[in-house]
Each structure stands twice: as C-alpha cells, then as structure tokens.
C-alpha cells in the first residue's frame with residue numbers, strides 16, 4: 001500500500017496523505033487536579049521601581065500561585081507518549097508581555113511550533129530564550145512593535161526558558177512536546193489530557209519552581225477518563 005501511494009506521488013507529483021492519518025484519533029482521556037499540600041508560600045510584592053512604567057502597577061510574585069490548595073502553572077503531560085499521535089505544529093502559541101509580566105507564564109508547544117511574543121506594554125522588553133543555558137534568541141520588543149515570531153525548535157521534554165533582561169522578575173517557560181496529551185493548569189489546578197489510547201502511562205507534572213512529580217496511570221479500553229491527583233508541597 002505504501003509503495004503504491006509512493007508510486008502515485010511520484011507519477012502525479014501530488015501530495016499523498018499518509019495512511020496513518022486515516023486512523024481514528026484515540027478518544028481516551030486522563031483528567032485530574034494538581035494540588036499544593038500545606039501552607040502556600042507568600043506571594044511577595046515585586047520590586048519593580050527600576051522601570052517607572054512597571055512600578056505604576058503593583059504585582060505579586062508569580063513564582064508559586066496556590067488558590068484554595070490548587071496549583072497554577074503546572075505543565076502536565078503523558079511522559080511515555082510513544083503510542084500517541086504525533087503533534088503537528090499548528091498556529092503559534094502566543095505569549096503576551098502585559099503589565100511587565102508574561103501571560104501565560106507556562107505554555108506547552110509541539111516540537112518546531114512557533115512562539116509569538118507580543119508587547120502590550122508602553123515600555124521596552126527584550127525576549128531572551130535559552131535552552132539548557134544556551135541562547136536560542138534575544139530580540140528587542142519596543143512599545144508598538146509587531147509581535148515577534150520565534151523558533152521553538154527543540155526536542156520533546158526540553159524546556160525553553162524565556163526571560164527579560166530589563167525586568168529580572170519576568171520569566172516564562174515553553175515546554176516542548178511531541179504529542180498533544182498535555183495541558184497547563186490554571187487557578188483551579190485542573191487538567192485534561194485528551195486523545196490517549198488505552199495503555200499504561202506515566203503522567204508527569206512540571207512546575208518551574210517546585211520541580212517534577214509523576215504518577216502511574218492505567219487507561220483501560222472503553223473506560224471512563226482516568227482521574228489522578230498530583231501533589232506538590234513546600235520545599
């Protein structure tokens with residue numbers, strides 16, 4: 001079959017849809033919540049007086065954000081995703097620079113997917129991306145500039161760290177995936193990993209400050225979503 005399709009492609013010059021795309025997408029899912037046990041760390045007011053524009057708005061540290069025991073900004077993913085459909089890079093993932101903070105602070109991207117970084121502020125930022133300490137890009141972002149289109153080429157499991165050298169409190173993270181079974185928690189700590197076929201998985205939760213937790217999950221055929229809780233605590 002593959003040989004036949006290749007022959008058609010060669011003779012006609014037209015693109016051929018790979019047979020695997022005809023396969024039904026798996027419909028299983030893993031849902032859950034990321035909790036923070038114990039007393040949540042204080043969110044200290046940031047010292048932002050170095051830039052009068054930023055100093056006009058008081059903001060708290062976004063290092064660890066806990067709301068009613070739920071942890072925000074956790075990238076949750078299937079770690080051993082060999083069975084999962086590969087993620088195709090689609091529209092860029094957008095990060096805004098607003099009130100001298102990154103929004104969102106944590107994103108997941110497919111390997112090779114572009115990042116778009118906007119500047120909604122009336123002040124200058126620079127967008128400095130590194131991977132394991134090596135620089136990927138360092139671009140200026142003046143007020144009113146068009147959004148930056150940045151290359152997210154990296155491997156699954158890599159974390160691209162983004163920082164602004166003008167405002168040292170600004171940090172964002174793009175965690176690279178080769179499948180789509182990932183999600184980032186909001187204030188409610190909830191996540192849903194979709195498109196997961198039956199199997200045994202390790203679900204991993206990564207937080208920029210608190211590190212990594214993981215849990216084994218068995219997703220049975222035809223079963224309801226598997227539900228798990230991942231727990232972090234003060235270090």
Ligand SMILES: [Cu+2]
Nearest residue numbers: 125164166167
């Ligand atoms: Cu900045």
